[in-house]
Amino acid sequence: MRRVHIILSAASLALLASGAVWADSDVGGSAGQVRTQGPVDSASQRQHIRVLAASCAACHGTNGNSVGGTPVLAGLHPEHFSSQMQAFKSGQRASTVMHRHARGLTDSEIVQLAEYFYKQPRHASALPPAAKPGSGKP
Amino acid sequence: MSLNRRDFIKLTVSASALASLSGCAGGAIKSAAAKPRVVVVGGGYAGATVAKYLRIWSDGGIEVVVVEPNPYFISCPLSNLVLGGSKQLDELSFSYDALKQHHGIRWLQDTVTAVDPVKKKVTLKRGDITYDKLVIAPGIDFIYDQLPQLQTDAAQQQILHAWKAGPQTVGLYRQLHDMRPGGVFVMSVPKAPYRCPPGPYERVCQVAFYLRQHNPTAKIIVLDANPDIVSKKDLFLKVWSGMYPGMVDYRPNSSVVELDVAQKRVTTEFEQVGADVLNVIPPQRAGQVAQMLGVANVDQRWCEVDFISYQSAVLADVHIVGDAVSAGLPKSAHMATSQARVCAAAMVAGFEQTDPDPAPVFANTCYSFVSDRMAMHVAHVYRYDAAKKIMLPADGGGVSAAPSELEGSYAHDWARNIWSDVLT
Numbered sequence: 001m002r003r004v005h006i007i008l009s010a011a012s013l014a015l016l017a018s019g020a021v022w023a024d025s026d027v028g029g030s031a032g033q034v035r036t037q038g039p040v041d042s043a044s045q046r047q048h049i050r051v052l053a054a055s056c057a058a059c060h061g062t063n064g065n066s067v068g069g070t071p072v073l074a075g076l077h078p079e080h081f082s083s084q085m086q087a088f089k090s091g092q093r094a095s096t097v098m099h100r101h102a103r104g105l106t107d108s109e110i111v112q113l114a115e116y117f118y119k120q121p122r123h124a125s126a127l128p129p130a131a132k133p134g135s136g137k138p
Numbered sequence: 139m140s141l142n143r144r145d146f147i148k149l150t151v152s153a154s155a156l157a158s159l160s161g162c163a164g165g166a167i168k169s170a171a172a173k174p175r176v177v178v179v180g181g182g183y184a185g186a187t188v189a190k191y192l193r194i195w196s197d198g199g200i201e202v203v204v205v206e207p208n209p210y211f212i213s214c215p216l217s218n219l220v221l222g223g224s225k226q227l228d229e230l231s232f233s234y235d236a237l238k239q240h241h242g243i244r245w246l247q248d249t250v251t252a253v254d255p256v257k258k259k260v261t262l263k264r265g266d267i268t269y270d271k272l273v274i275a276p277g278i279d280f281i282y283d284q285l286p287q288l289q290t291d292a293a294q295q296q297i298l299h300a301w302k303a304g305p306q307t308v309g310l311y312r313q314l315h316d317m318r319p320g321g322v323f324v325m326s327v328p329k330a331p332y333r334c335p336p337g338p339y340e341r342v343c344q345v346a347f348y349l350r351q352h353n354p355t356a357k358i359i360v361l362d363a364n365p366d367i368v369s370k371k372d373l374f375l376k377v378w379s380g381m382y383p384g385m386v387d388y389r390p391n392s393s394v395v396e397l398d399v400a401q402k403r404v405t406t407e408f409e410q411v412g413a414d415v416l417n418v419i420p421p422q423r424a425g426q427v428a429q430m431l432g433v434a435n436v437d438q439r440w441c442e443v444d445f446i447s448y449q450s451a452v453l454a455d456v457h458i459v460g461d462a463v464s465a466g467l468p469k470s471a472h473m474a475t476s477q478a479r480v481c482a483a484a485m486v487a488g489f490e491q492t493d494p495d496p497a498p499v500f501a502n503t504c505y506s507f508v509s510d511r512m513a514m515h516v517a518h519v520y521r522y523d524a525a526k527k528i529m530l531p532a533d534g535g536g537v538s539a540a541p542s543e544l545e546g547s548y549a550h551d552w553a554r555n556i557w558s559d560v561l562t
Contacts (some may be wrong), residue, residue: 054191054479057559058368058472059552063427067558069551075402089534096538097517098543101501103534104519109499127554128561131210131231 047110052105055115063120067127075122078114085110141190152258168345172203174489177260177269179250179427181206182326183471184460185275186237186560187478193241195486203244203269205262205301210234211561214334215471215552216507217303221311222344226511230303236562253431255453273448275460275478277302278333278469281439281468283286285420287397292497296399301333301419313415314348314355320355321414326394328421332470333461336369336516337402338362338419342504343374346382347509361392363421364553369468370506370516370537377508377541394418400452408502422463433458440464445522445529448481457481467520467529468502472552475560476520498529505549513549514538 053064056073060066064073073081079128087093088102089110149491173473178189181204189202198210209231219225238245259268278455280299282289288297300310314323323345342360348358367374367388376545378386389406391506396405402416423429423439433441441458442451448463450456460474467473477500482493503517522528 021537043492044495045489047487050195051479051483051495052499052501055476058475058501058503058556059548061555062559062562066551067554069547071553096542096548097503097515100515100517100535101503101519104501104521104532105499125555125558126236126562128211128232128234128236128557129213130228131233 017117042135044094045112049116051110053116056101061125064117065123065125067125073117073121074102076109076114076117078118081114081117082110085114142268142340145507164414173199175201175203176271176273176485177267178202178204178273178275179260180204180425180460181208181211181234181245182275182277182286182460182474183556183560184277184478185273185369186234188273188275189243190237190241190560191479191482192268192485192520193243195482196489200486200489201244202241203246203267203356203415205246205250205260205267206234207249209247211555212303212558213471213553214301214303214337215556217300217307218337218341218344219507220303220307220511221300221314221341222347222507222510223311224347227303227308227543232357232557232561237288238562239562246420248435250427250430253427255431256457259457261533269455269486271455271457272470273457273459273481273485274425274427274431275474276462278422278461279429280426281423282420285394285397285418287399288418288420291401294454297397297402297416297418299419300417301337301422305314310415310417314345315352317353317356317414319353320357321353321356322359322412323415324359324361324402324404324411324413325417326392326419327361327368328419329361329363329393331469332419334421334504335468335470336374336504336506337519339367339374340508341371341417342386343377343382343506343508346378347397349385356385357387360388361404361411362390363393365390366412370393370514373491373514373541374426374506374508380518382506411536422461424458426438428458428462430553431456435553436464442524445482445527446496446498447484447488457485458515462527465529468504469515470502472504472506473502476502497524499532503552505545505552507546507549508541511543512541513543514541515549 038103059070059075085102088095088098176192189204189327192202214228220227226435248262248264250260259266262347264441298306298310300306315467340371344356345358392406394404402413404411424434424441428434428441433452435452442464443458448457448459450458459477461469480498480522487494501519505513505515507513518531521528521532522529
């Protein structure tokens with residue numbers, strides 16, 4: 001968990017420690033769904049998290065910069081992200097749809113998504129421009 | 139960089155777009171002097187997403203050229219709301235300009251007429267372009283083999299599918315609007331798989347929402363070729379009986395076998411049904427470019443791919459994403475973008491000569507509107523199963539307990555965010 005060192009709070013150091021344990025073993029996940037995952041710092045694992053994080057963009061915007069309505073995930077404190085996802089997963093926090101996503105992820109993926117989004121710069125996202133009138137019928 | 143390879147592009151891409159491209163750094167792609175070129179055929183949810191993320195994740199190290207015939211993007215998601223009267227098609231129509239400019243994507247508004255996978259060359263109406271890798275995101279085409287009466291343009295202007303958002307969507311709204319009081323709206327649903335599994339049933343809700351206000355004695359007959367409602371069954375049944383009582387007549391196992399265009403009458407294996415407005419959603423297959431390339435190898439309809447890279451099972455260096463892919467995955471917009479990102483990531487890894495993620499995971503969320511304000515979801519995380527070599531739904535997915543205005547609000551947020559992600 002090379003990139004966790006930027007987190008300085010004591011609580012996050014605990015997260016670091018537990019994260020390191022997950023990183024050393026194959027990630028089993030709550031339902032034992034993940035059969036093989038390389039070391040957390042491998043290029044393919046970074047790709048795994050980057051693609052998974054990008055899958056959140058449909059509701060939370062590119063790199064977690066929501067255009068509105070849903071929470072901005074970019075720059076969110078990783079501890080907060082992880083605790084909320086775990087609360088969705090357990091049902092402790094009520095949700096319409098987030099529990100479905102949280103329950104499909106491994107604990108390690110949640111920790112790594114938290115790190116990923118924490119590192120994303122916040123910026124204003126925008127809707128695409130409207131199609132120009134008179135630009136032709138498709 | 140081979141000049142002749144770029145000649146066609148130079149002729150068709152504006153000077154300002156080229157100027158912005160020249161500033162791009164080489165990025166992490168370790169290759170020869172020329173950047174590898176990926177040609178993406180199709181600028182829908184899948185194609186636009188592949189193009190954007192190839193540029194971002196290669197740090198500008200891959201040249202991306204999109205070929206798309208339509209001048210702008212129209213969203214299929216939310217287009218059923220046009221029938222219900224709570225959305226205008228203009229609100230679902232977006233320019234590609236931000237996407238092109240933000241990411242230095244070269245864009246050709248043109249149509250593919252041939253592909254030579256040996257010479258790695260795509261022929262367009264206005265010229266040729268070569269590629270190192272080809273991505274096709276051709277969406278769907280309609281199959282009229284079983285409905286020869288619908289094969290002419292004239293017939294297709296009268297009996298609308300409205301299953302690709304655009305002029306047909308507005309046309310079907312007009313037919314609904316002009317229907318006689320107490321008329322019958324007949325919709326036929328093709329056998330799965332087809333684009334947007336809950337879409338036909340959402341359409342029933344939207345048509346019912348319109349009729350309840352403007353033509354309350356009208357009826358809707360659903361002729362479903364499937365043995366049962368394909369998606370969100372219990373929820374749709376509750377909505378039809380609770381919100382639109384007496385209006386929806388649902389008939390399973392009802393394939394249309396004959397059709398009288400002038401009389402607006404369809405025949406199933408069991409009965410003849412007359413309509414005032416007839417909406418036939420025809421059976422579907424991978425879009426034309428997939429058929430042209432011979433990569434639609436599953437029932438000659440859908441494209442078999444490797445779910446780690448989305449490379450075709452038939453042709454090397456040809457990747458397929460979106461609704462054209464054969465998978466036990468719903469053909470939804472979110473799914474198309476999720477597949478597109480796995481494909482883009484694997485392609486970038488390939489050019490960088492590193493390994494792709496051996497076990498991709500992604501999410502899919504799909505909302506259906508049951509009125510102007512209320513919606514309900516189906517959502518799953520999908521994980522690669524290394525033994526079966528397919529994407530499987532993880533535990534914990536499912537559907538809403540009931541439609542709600544809160545989910546309607548989230549559904550609009552979903553739309554705004556996916557449009558922003560795909561098109562800016």
